[in-house]
Amino acid sequence: MPPVGRRERNKQEKLDRITAAAQELFAERGVDEVTTQEIADKADIGAGTLFLYAKSKGELLLLVQNSGYAEALVEGRSAAERIPDVLDAVLAIVRPVVECNRKQVDNGRTYLREIVFGDPAEPHHRDALALTVQTEEAIADVLRRDERFSADDAAALAHIVSAIMFLSMAATINRTNPINDVVQEIRDQVRALLRG
Known part of the structure; x- marks a missing residue:
């Protein structure tokens, strides 16, 4: 090089x-x-x-938050590898992402809004979208451990888990809730989803 x-x-x-x-x-x-x-x-x-x-303040926030999200995802993937229970392993991926997003709650909620509604042509937005895809892939990898789920089912379920996580973090009703409460809400919904 x-x-x-x-x-x-x-x-x-x-x-x-x-x-x-x-x-x-x-x-x-x-x-x-x-x-x-x-x-x-x-x-x-x-x-x-x-x-x-960065063409906007939203892009600056994406730039800042993306590095924390990437670190959280590495931490979650690593933890999930050591956990045999599928639900617990999924939550091992989710928890550090929630913790990262909640360091400054309003910034975290704005970050999620930028991911959903920002300009995908902007490089920091593309990076954020790539992180969401990587999160879903990590969750799908865990879900494939359960023989009930084909690769396609695991991918679809991972997309739903990602949506649950994003909505729980962004919801105004959860704005003042501590991290453990947000993670528990996600756990309850994912448990019901996986039982179905």
């Missing part, structure tokens, strides 16, 4: 500064209370430069 050139290093450095600035400001005040100009100022770049890396 050839060494990375100065231009690419500079682009990566700017992206890292933008990500760190957005992450810090979003964590402090929430995505709705932060302006793109504040992020640009904190990252020590111009607003025009900021929009070369």
Whole structure:
């Protein structure tokens, strides 16, 4: 692999500064209370430069949240491999994703809205959609352990589990609920689904 050139290093450095600035400001005040100009100022770049890396505040949130989601998914997959019970293994994948999403509840809910309604042509949105597909694949892998489910059934059920997880995390009624309550709600629904 050839060494990375100065231009690419500079682009990566700017992206890292933008990500760190957005992450810090979003964590402090929430995505709705932060302006793109504040992020640009904190990252020590111009607003025009900021929009070369993310075209909107929603895309900036996707950029920030995607890395946490990816780490949560790795953690969940790893945990699921060690758990023989199918329901418990599915929940081992789900729990870290819920925990990641609930670090700042309003940011997490906005992130979910961006995934569903954002522009799939934008790179950070594409990354978020890829993470949702990877989540469903991980869940389907676990469901295929149960001989009742064909590969097609496991994939369809994984899609339903993903929808349950997203709705439980996004629902206004769950906005103030602790993580354990949200995970329990998901568990109850998935248990009923798998029994059916």
